[in-house]
Amino acid sequence: MANKSVFATIAGKLLPLAAAKNHEGARAYRLTPHQALAQLAATGTFNATFYAEPREQFDEVLKLAWQVEPEFLARTAVHAFEQGYMKDMPALLLAILSCMQGDEFNRAFGRIVRNGKMLRNFVQVMRSGATGRKSLGSRPKRLVQAWLEQAADFEIMRAAVGNDPSLADVIKMVHPKPKSASREALYGYLLGKPHDIAALPNVVKAFEAFKRDPSLPVPDVPFQMLTSMPLSREHWVQIAETAGWQMLRQNLNTFARNGVFEVEGFAEKLAARLRDPQEIRRARVFPYQLMVAFTMAGAEVPGEVRDALQDAMEIALGNVPRIKGNVVVCPDVSGSMSSPATGYRKGSTSAVRCIDVAALVAAAMLRRNPTAKVLPFENDVVDIRLNARDTVMTNAAKLAAIGGGGTNCSAPLARLVREKADVDLVVFVSDNQSWVDASAHAHQGTATMQEWRKLKALNPKAKLVCIDIQPYTTTQAEPEVDILNVGGFSDRVFDVIGTMLSSNADPDHWVRTIEAVEL
Structure with missing residues (x-):
């Protein structure tokens, strides 16, 4: 029989050359300087990630910045x-x-x-x-x-x-x-x-006067300047009443410990602020920050306040697109996704993991697109039942509870090919460090691209969006007219997905989005 690595099929020859390698040493596609800088800018926090040290991120950004x-x-x-x-x-x-x-x-x-x-x-x-x-x-x-x-x-x-x-x-x-x-x-x-x-x-006079006489009204100064003082419940109520939205979200347990919710009607008042659409938009909150607040809220935080956080999540994710056709969402639940979303940082490592963010994106897409299929993957696709009517928080928790295994980005696509699925949009949420399906030959492309081409043969109008939530500069899917690589884990990625679906098939749509920024 002829050597298959030499006498490749026509389809294989048409695959883009996967000349780069990811952090697992597996074949990947290197992003252009503009694409890579856009990706790093949306995800890089200069903390250690599962695969990269802070200095690596910094050196990469510095190099790319002088290439654009x-x-x-x-x-x-x-x-x-x-x-x-x-x-x-x-x-x-x-x-x-x-x-x-x-x-x-x-x-x-x-x-x-x-x-x-x-x-x-x-x-x-x-x-x-x-x-x-x-x-x-x-x-x-x-x-x-x-x-x-x-x-x-x-x-x-x-x-x-x-x-x-x-x-x-x-x-x-x-x-x-x-x-x-x-x-x-x-x-x-x-x-x-x-x-x-x-x-x-x-403001300074009031602060100094309060330090001398705590019976005076709480001054309008940053919260951190007051916490070292002996504050009464009444003081804490005043602080909560004047606090910014983000400060409210971050200190619910502190308020509970200091008796704020024991004041009649105050829980309802605070809950109304937490679910206020204008305040949510003004606070520029990450959806995952709301998930943290919800999961970390202790038993002393009233149920109405916890419900308000779920309402706030629905509002924060209001720009998740409703998509015509068949949607498949593929959250990466492999072992590397258990690392903190913003990297390891001594003394202030985020409690939110990459898998939490991936689960949140998948749950949000399902909430807005009830017929969507969710295919979490690690070594292979993990079967799970989700109810589209459940809250985003509930489904995200179910997905995030899976975890473990190697990374095989091609697995969901391979399943869709085997099932001859009718697909219009596939959305991946991953760190893109696939290695279980590694290819030894650059000319064969990545397994992800191989399976995508097969799926495209079944669904010529299908599009693929790969959301990368870690600061790396390679991808498993080469940017093409029907493939978008986008970085970040704010709710803005949903805007990009929505506009990409209605755009004129631009493989550099993420870069064009940045180029459209008015200075």
């Missing part, structure tokens, strides 16, 4: 912050931009550095020397000065929470010139230098 145009780099930074809800990545990309010629840095700065946290993140990256310089430089210094002068007093106080660098460090670095006696006194107060107490902003 400054305009694209700026748009990617803005997109990562505004649509991907990232923090460290936009700060790094902004710092790299500051070393480049052109006005892209100036145009992107105001879009990204919108609060004290991002200001300190940016200064930290610059001061670290990671991008090649340890000083801010004249352009960044001017923009940091402008931010300090334009920020409201409360924003300055909020920025004063945190270190490395502290806001006082930033002020010392850039030497802002205060335009009012009040701002001059505030800088002196933050630096621990002599200042005119009478000229201090009202």
